[in-house]
Amino acid sequence: MRRIEIDPVTRIEGHARITLQLGDDGRVRDARFHVDQFRGFEKLAVGRPFHEMPGLMARTCGICPISHLVASAKAGDALLAVAIPEPAIRLRRILHLAQILQSHALSFFYLSAPDLLLGMDADPARRNLVGLYDEEPELVRGGIALRAFGQEIIARMAGKRVHPAWVVPGGVATPIDAETRDFLLAGVPGAIATVEQALASFRMRLVGFEAEIQHFANFPSLFLGLVDTNGELEHYEGRLRVIDPTGARIVEGFDPARYQELIAEADEPDSYLKAPYFRAFGFPDGIYRVGPLARLRLVTRCGTPRADAALEIFRGRDASAGQASFLYHEARLIEMLFALERIEELAGHAELLDPDVRAHAGPNRREGIGVAEAPRGTLIHHYRIDADGLVTAVNLIIATGHNALAMNRGVLQVARHFVDGERLQEGMLNRVEAVIRAFDPCLACSTHALGKMPLAIRLFDAQGRVVDELRRSSR
Amino acid sequence: MSVYTLEIDGREVGARPGETILAVAREHQIEIPTLCSLEGLSTVGACRLCLTEVEGASRLLPACTTAVAEGMRVRTQSERIARYRRGILELLFAERNHQCAVCVSNGHCDLQALATSLGMDHVRVPYRDPLLSVDASHERFALDHNRCVLCTRCVRVCDEIEGAHTWDVAGRGIGSWIVSDLADPWGESSSCTGCGKCVQVCPTGALFEKGKAIGEMTKRTAFVPMLQHMRGRRR
Numbered sequence: 001m002r003r004i005e006i007d008p009v010t011r012i013e014g015h016a017r018i019t020l021q022l023g024d025d026g027r028v029r030d031a032r033f034h035v036d037q038f039r040g041f042e043k044l045a046v047g048r049p050f051h052e053m054p055g056l057m058a059r060t061c062g063i064c065p066i067s068h069l070v071a072s073a074k075a076g077d078a079l080l081a082v083a084i085p086e087p088a089i090r091l092r093r094i095l096h097l098a099q100i101l102q103s104h105a106l107s108f109f110y111l112s113a114p115d116l117l118l119g120m121d122a123d124p125a126r127r128n129l130v131g132l133y134d135e136e137p138e139l140v141r142g143g144i145a146l147r148a149f150g151q152e153i154i155a156r157m158a159g160k161r162v163h164p165a166w167v168v169p170g171g172v173a174t175p176i177d178a179e180t181r182d183f184l185l186a187g188v189p190g191a192i193a194t195v196e197q198a199l200a201s202f203r204m205r206l207v208g209f210e211a212e213i214q215h216f217a218n219f220p221s222l223f224l225g226l227v228d229t230n231g232e233l234e235h236y237e238g239r240l241r242v243i244d245p246t247g248a249r250i251v252e253g254f255d256p257a258r259y260q261e262l263i264a265e266a267d268e269p270d271s272y273l274k275a276p277y278f279r280a281f282g283f284p285d286g287i288y289r290v291g292p293l294a295r296l297r298l299v300t301r302c303g304t305p306r307a308d309a310a311l312e313i314f315r316g317r318d319a320s321a322g323q324a325s326f327l328y329h330e331a332r333l334i335e336m337l338f339a340l341e342r343i344e345e346l347a348g349h350a351e352l353l354d355p356d357v358r359a360h361a362g363p364n365r366r367e368g369i370g371v372a373e374a375p376r377g378t379l380i381h382h383y384r385i386d387a388d389g390l391v392t393a394v395n396l397i398i399a400t401g402h403n404a405l406a407m408n409r410g411v412l413q414v415a416r417h418f419v420d421g422e423r424l425q426e427g428m429l430n431r432v433e434a435v436i437r438a439f440d441p442c443l444a445c446s447t448h449a450l451g452k453m454p455l456a457i458r459l460f461d462a463q464g465r466v467v468d469e470l471r472r473s474s475r
Numbered sequence: 476m477s478v479y480t481l482e483i484d485g486r487e488v489g490a491r492p493g494e495t496i497l498a499v500a501r502e503h504q505i506e507i508p509t510l511c512s513l514e515g516l517s518t519v520g521a522c523r524l525c526l527t528e529v530e531g532a533s534r535l536l537p538a539c540t541t542a543v544a545e546g547m548r549v550r551t552q553s554e555r556i557a558r559y560r561r562g563i564l565e566l567l568f569a570e571r572n573h574q575c576a577v578c579v580s581n582g583h584c585d586l587q588a589l590a591t592s593l594g595m596d597h598v599r600v601p602y603r604d605p606l607l608s609v610d611a612s613h614e615r616f617a618l619d620h621n622r623c624v625l626c627t628r629c630v631r632v633c634d635e636i637e638g639a640h641t642w643d644v645a646g647r648g649i650g651s652w653i654v655s656d657l658a659d660p661w662g663e664s665s666s667c668t669g670c671g672k673c674v675q676v677c678p679t680g681a682l683f684e685k686g687k688a689i690g691e692m693t694k695r696t697a698f699v700p701m702l703q704h705m706r707g708r709r710r
Contacts, residue, residue, distance in 0.1 A: 389611055
């Protein structure tokens, strides 16, 4: 049996590799996605005062610090056991939507658009943002501006683009001013135009990706995520809904604070990524997906006009396409539309600038759970504290983790379809990575944007000797 | 009253006998960095950041505890002094767990400000990464030993201004640590009046108000000389 290693996987954040096991016939027998890095936040937060947790937890990630900030602050709210002021909720929502916007813009325009708009087999030297700029300068400029808009909203509201600590247990640290509100409102129309242009461009090219739609992690699985009380798209709070592959609701209106009754976590011996599964179905049958695709399959509707119009087209396709992880990309664009429409709506609220943005209290509960829909899916922060308010235990289920089983299965599916074990082709290598990129795991490294991360793929023979090697240079 | 004449950084200055180099420098707007020193409290010369070169002295002398003398020639800035000061800061940062990015005093910390102003951008000695606790037993305040630099400002303000002497230093050398009463949890201290002066004078995020999130703990110390002045008058 031979083994192919893709190490590291590029255009994702953090360090991961893929191994493919080949049979004697040269066909792929098994494929694994390994996340080799270890962060250890569950351990290092123990002993800290819980009021420090949001700012500390935001450090988990440079791409989606706001999601961690929000989920952590919500766990803090639960420990305070107070109702936080409405104006604070509105501000948290806007901030979080801005984060969804910038993160999705990063995933779509910087990381995946080179594959999607130039083609999976395009020359790797040109299959990057710069190469894309030559073909579609307006789109690239718009994409960069879109991400910048999301980041600038965060900077103006929370003090800085990356790792602000503005969201705190009980609300937010400070109210915002009229200038910030006007900035939000002024930027929305142009940003919507960019997303709609990208959506049209993506849909036009979709016909060329039949094979990818069919084989990129396209399999029946459960989908899990939060929806609001009307079944509409919701990223800040709401109840858990789980649907089966046919779309039937098997869990509805479930309190996310009881997540452990729904989800169990398995450890994989070859990865630091935990593998959660739907408890009732066991491991590994309880495989489910979270994130933009899951959310759009879960909701009754988005709840904003443009996003709902886009959702209708999305759902109008062949039913089997609904299981296709390739459509995560389109789902991201639709969510960007939704985020912009919702930001506009929230920013127009009469009491947006209300200075009452924080509830103060000491620890009134020993256990708190905060759940939000991060760009990549359901994010769960679960803390226990002692009587003095010091953290004694932390459990984190990071959005990407939910998708661990699905990513593994997706890699196997893509490898089986596209990999010919006798001769390695660069386009094949790119597709094995691209299935991971479709999930946009929050291992996403922005330097990849230029397609310059080093990458090596090796083919081993039965004795472990390298029989073929393909290498992409970092320079 | 006699007056000494001395030179600081090439400037001729007058001083009263018994004054320290630091006091005289400050009277003449000559900046000398300090950490353990605080106006209104006694001087202990613990941090050594105010080291200066005094002509004729074989070693660097702390400005806060060295009395002026007639004809003294002092330098407060030199490559050698800067190297020593950065080295002291590096040792302070390496000794405990100073993680500015996730500290309640981020942006309002004397230690952090000194590192910035003195150009300490690297720590060349290995971090000790000690396992230290947080005492959050007090209802309103907490003490995070990870962020303590043992400047003893808390000990002095509690003893000299509040008169409670709740805080003291236990242990020796690198094993020294701040204790309340006889190393009891702060919340169980019978001497603590809960005035919070120690929290305000702490130069880092070691002593802070509970409920503060990252970067929210600001401190004010102007009350210390005012209180001392007022109480001195009453006596």
